[in-house]
Amino acid sequence: MWQYLIKRLLVMVPTLLGILTLTFIVMQFMPGGPVEHMLAQLDSHGARSGADTGESASGGWNYSGRRGIDAQQVEQIKTLYGFDQPPLERYWHMLKNFLHFELGDSYYHHQSVASLIQEKLAVTVSLGVWTFFLTYLISVPLGVAKAVRAGSRFDFITSLLVLIGYAMPGFILGVMLIVLFGGGSFWDIFPLRGLTSDNWHELGTSDKILDYLWHVTLPVTASVVSLFAIKTLLTKNMFLEEIRRQYVLTARAKGLSERRVLWKHIFRNALLPLVTGFPGTFIGAFFTGSLLIETLFSLDGLGLLSYESINNRDYPVVLGTLYLFTLIGLLIKLLGDIAYVLVDPRIKFSAQEA
Incomplete structure (x- = not known):
């Protein structure tokens, strides 16, 4: 396993280098x-x-x-x-700086790219963490319940709702939430700007938490609904496949309770495909669709920063955010591979033994 990890870490270098090189070349012709x-x-x-x-x-x-x-x-x-x-000299200068994690200075914000990313990161992390965990907290239990009740009215109704949520883009749902609950044509319940109120620093601890949750409800809802549909159906299908296996019949024949069979035997074997989806879900929760959600709800995060930097041709910010996103994505995929072994020790990354 250690040899595999070292190889993967070494492969990250040319991958990251290739992405930055292609982006730099494209910028020269824009x-x-x-x-x-x-x-x-x-x-x-x-x-x-x-x-x-x-x-x-x-x-x-x-x-x-x-x-x-x-x-x-x-x-x-x-x-x-x-x-x-x-151009070649600028390219080598960029690589030398990135090697020391020096991302340069923004052309238009008049500050370093690292400090600019640090300022915007709180918004993106808030949305990403909530989206990632809520996706699994909703999809896994719901998928298990659908598998246990496969073919029932509950399964049919939830499948219909899940497919509707999957078919509806996040920004469309966001617009609907604003119209319904954000002071549009119906109720004015949730705020539409920022993650906290202007007087947030004057509030007590409990009031700060409530104020924060009050602000993130609509953007997180718009981000989660379209993401957890795939995980729900994947969980259901994997549990149905495991339920039909011989070891489940054997466990039931031994007199084990249905709950014990479900969570101790089936869940562990059905967990591997869910773990394989960790990197994609994590990256999607943090970066995919963040631009539209942040723009729609006036959240000044990395998605909006990346979009504005492309429009303004702010190349240091474009390359800096791309470097950060790519590095995080590669590390998350590596952690996903490690999680395979933790879930199922039978997986071997080395060559097959004779």
């Missing part, structure tokens, strides 16, 4: 880099000031070709963003 973005802003500012730049006052990405901008100023902007250096 139109409207950070230099052009800044020049467009200066150009549009000149148009609003009445300068003859040929640019409309709306500004934005309608760049007019550096007219009215001094060539020396253009070079200063290139130097500021490091684009006075050739």
Whole structure:
């Protein structure tokens, strides 16, 4: 197992390097880099000031070709963003910094990428942790109950609800929750901005907890519903498959209680496919769909930061967040493989013995 872990850790290096390299290359061919973005802003500012730049006052990405901008100023902007250096030199400089976990400085937030990620991480972690644990806390018991009552009215009704939840994207459900409970056309029960109230620091401990739960109810609900459907059906199918096996009939013939057979024998054997889904569920809970949920509920997290950095061509933030997300994803997958052995010691990562 240790040899396997060492190999996996070594494989992470070229995987991470390849993802960063491809992203860096794509950025070199993307139109409207950070230099052009800044020049467009200066150009549009000149148009609003009445300068003859040929640019409309709306500004934005309608760049007019550096007219009215001094060539020396253009070079200063290139130097500021490091684009006075050739791409290969910038690439090696990026890799050297990432090797020491130095993610650079944001072009537009005027602070280090590491501190920027640290500021936004609390929102994403809050949503991700709640989504991940609630997904399993709901799906596993519900899947077991459906397997035990397979073919019953309970199984039919819950399957229908689960499929409806799976078919409904999180942001659509979020809009419905806002309309129903967020002061839309019906009830004004839950807040729609931030994870805490403005006076959160003035509240007592119990009031702080209640205020936090009050704020996360709608975004977490919108994130969880579409995720736990797959786990519920997977749990049900795996339990049904195990229930039909010979060892279950033998355990029942020995006089063991149905609860003991279910949770001690069947559950352990049916747990392995659930463990294999840990990495995907974890990554999905933290990163997949976080952009839409954070935007919809005005939560300033990593999803919104990544989206804004792509729009603003803030390359250090794009590469820094991608580096962090990829590294976390690879480590979580490795932990998932380790969990296989803990659940079922029969699994061997080494070559088969003669």
